[in-house]
Amino acid sequence: MQTCNLYNMAGELTTEKKLNKLLEEGASRPSNAPPTKPLIRRVTHTLRARYDEKESNRYYFEPISVAIGPLHHERGPNKSSRFEIAEECKLQLAAMFIKYGGSGERKEDFYNNVKEEIDSLRKCYDPKEVENWNDEELAWMFLVDRCALLQFIFLDVKNKWEEFDGKNDRVAFAKLDILLLENQLPYRLLEILIDSCTRVPIKGGEANPQKELKDCITEFISKSFLSPFEQQPLQTQDDSPNHTPQEQPQQHQIQVDPPQEQPQQHQIQVDPPQEPAHLLELLRKRLINVKSEKEDNGKQDIWRHISQRKGVERKGYCFKAREKRSGVITKIDFNYRYFCIPTLTLAPILVDDTTMPKLLNLIAYEMCPDLKNEYEITSYVSFLDSLIDSGEDVKELRDAGVLHNALGSDQAVAELFNKIGENLVPNLEMYTGLKYRIQKYCNRRWAKDAQIWHTYFRSPWSIIVFVGAFAGLVMTGMHTIFLLLSVQSV
Numbered sequence: 001m002q003t004c005n006l007y008n009m010a011g012e013l014t015t016e017k018k019l020n021k022l023l024e025e026g027a028s029r030p031s032n033a034p035p036t037k038p039l040i041r042r043v044t045h046t047l048r049a050r051y052d053e054k055e056s057n058r059y060y061f062e063p064i065s066v067a068i069g070p071l072h073h074e075r076g077p078n079k080s081s082r083f084e085i086a087e088e089c090k091l092q093l094a095a096m097f098i099k100y101g102g103s104g105e106r107k108e109d110f111y112n113n114v115k116e117e118i119d120s121l122r123k124c125y126d127p128k129e130v131e132n133w134n135d136e137e138l139a140w141m142f143l144v145d146r147c148a149l150l151q152f153i154f155l156d157v158k159n160k161w162e163e164f165d166g167k168n169d170r171v172a173f174a175k176l177d178i179l180l181l182e183n184q185l186p187y188r189l190l191e192i193l194i195d196s197c198t199r200v201p202i203k204g205g206e207a208n209p210q211k212e213l214k215d216c217i218t219e220f221i222s223k224s225f226l227s228p229f230e231q232q233p234l235q236t237q238d239d240s241p242n243h244t245p246q247e248q249p250q251q252h253q254i255q256v257d258p259p260q261e262q263p264q265q266h267q268i269q270v271d272p273p274q275e276p277a278h279l280l281e282l283l284r285k286r287l288i289n290v291k292s293e294k295e296d297n298g299k300q301d302i303w304r305h306i307s308q309r310k311g312v313e314r315k316g317y318c319f320k321a322r323e324k325r326s327g328v329i330t331k332i333d334f335n336y337r338y339f340c341i342p343t344l345t346l347a348p349i350l351v352d353d354t355t356m357p358k359l360l361n362l363i364a365y366e367m368c369p370d371l372k373n374e375y376e377i378t379s380y381v382s383f384l385d386s387l388i389d390s391g392e393d394v395k396e397l398r399d400a401g402v403l404h405n406a407l408g409s410d411q412a413v414a415e416l417f418n419k420i421g422e423n424l425v426p427n428l429e430m431y432t433g434l435k436y437r438i439q440k441y442c443n444r445r446w447a448k449d450a451q452i453w454h455t456y457f458r459s460p461w462s463i464i465v466f467v468g469a470f471a472g473l474v475m476t477g478m479h480t481i482f483l484l485l486s487v488q489s490v
Contacts (some may be wrong), residue, residue, distance in 0.1 A: 012130040037277040038371040040184045042071060043125040043364045050423045051360055059362060061182060065173035067088065068145050068183040070130050070138070089170070094147035096164065097154075097193075101147075101201035101209065109196045110147065115139045117192060124277070146189050149178065150213065151201055157216040157223075163202060176319045176354050179224060184278035190217070220325060221283050225358055230332075262343040271279050284362055288330045288376040297406040317342035317441070321401035330380045334437055342441060346397075351413050352406040359420060385421025386435075 043061040052059050064088035067073050074083060098110055114121070118135045121142060130138060152174065155161055161171070177183050200209040276282040320343040322331070329347040336342040362377045388394060391410035397403040398410065407413055 009407050037124065038281075038365075038368050040069065040071070040124055040181075040186070040278060041129065041368065042182055043361075044367060047360070047367065050468050051420075060360045061180060063177040063180055063183050065170060066177050066183075068149060068178065070133060070141065071124065071182045073141060085170075086174070089365050090144055090148040093149075093151040093155075093164065094144045097147040097151040097201045099201075100203060100205055101197040101199055101310050103277045106196070106198055110193060111139065111143050113192050113196050114143050115191065117188070118142075121186050121189055124188070142185065142189055143193075146185050148194050149185065150190065150193060152178075153220045154201055154213065154216050157219050158202075175224070176357060179280055179283060179358055179361060179362050181280055181307070184280055187276050187278050187282070190279075199405055217279075217282075221279065221286055225283060225287065280361060280365055283361075284365065284377060286327050287362075288380075289330065317344055319343070319400035319440070321348040322346065330376050332380075332383065332431065332434060332489060334434055334441075336441075343436070346402045347405060348401055350404045350406060351416065355407070356416055356420065361418075363424070374430065375425075375427040376430065378424050379426035382421050382424045382426035383431045383434075385417045385424070388417045391416050 032247035048061060052061070063072055063083075065083070066089075067083050072083075098107055102110060115135070118139050122130050122133075122135075122138060133141070151164075155164055155166065156171065156175070194210055194213045197209045197213065199205040199207050200212055206212075276285060316333070318341050322345050325348070329349060331347065333345040334342065335345060341371050359377070359381055363381065365371065366373050366375050387397070392415050394403060394405065395412045398405055403413065405413055407416065
């Protein structure tokens, strides 16, 4: 019985029968246990209502130039000309991939291999998004879109656009659309087509292209976001930056509490690395720590509740850009070396006009009901928002090498993070201990002296000027004293 029928019949049933019907209805519903991989689905109405700018026609979750996958694929009599040029380009790119990537009869393997797994590929989507697609239509759409996407990535990474008439503006918009949540294709589909290749998909390409194509995917993702880091393979649990010995100078970290009051850290048990659901998840894994940590201490319970909306206090410490560019942006440290100003170390990030849609789509993915996660990106953006209130804060982060501003004014960057951060609900367990330690440090009396030193003597020239002025005052005073003594002696 449907829920609506239960409501309609409520007045006709006794209380006992109503409860029995309710229990039956609840038992007939699917389990809330998340699937092995999160489904590809539309962004929740909550996020759209908060961030889409209908007045300026800015929609951060919908493709601008190209539709990939079934969610925005236009077909039938209602098909518009919105993606007409992109559809022609997709056909050309897909044809190039199949022409050069296959050989002889093997060209049919591209379609046949997709068709064989169409049932499992269909299950990667929210069922209502693909219910109007039959197997053949879905297989052909998957084939064209994924072949075109692989060829696009290959040409972009290898800088071979002379092989295809790719205009800079279309390429730039397409690179952004590829990472939208609603524009994702199953990662398994990518592997099927790569395994079907016999040659690198370019004229005169070499055989055995699987490794080269997968390396292109990794490099494309590495260059797709924020941090100007050195390209490295995706990290596993064993080589996570959180567990690199040289990056954990525990002996130099400031002790803001007695040892017995230090927050105890509990490792979160995570499952072994799995194949990503799609490229957006691959990007997310590239940006976060494989192992995250929660900090727990009874004395921090109140701080957890207030830290969500409380900015991080700025007193007596400075910012520093992480020197080792691992690509992980969520790792933040508060370090102290004796006789030095304490530093808050963050990964350097590039802020441009693609930053907001990329961040919002990563946040939207973390909000998917079937994705088990710790809201790492959401919490990271919320923490950045707590550091930034105005253009002056952005300037300080920029001077430290943490922010690379390619957006415009510093105030525009501040408004960007403030807009994203005002509606976020971060994981209260993340960065709580970090904020707690910073606050405890700022409450110490000598932190004020450190703030004065940081404000007025951050530059060597300031120290030289101060020493020179002080020496001048001393010499003037000594000259005056000698002059008075000489007058009295006369």
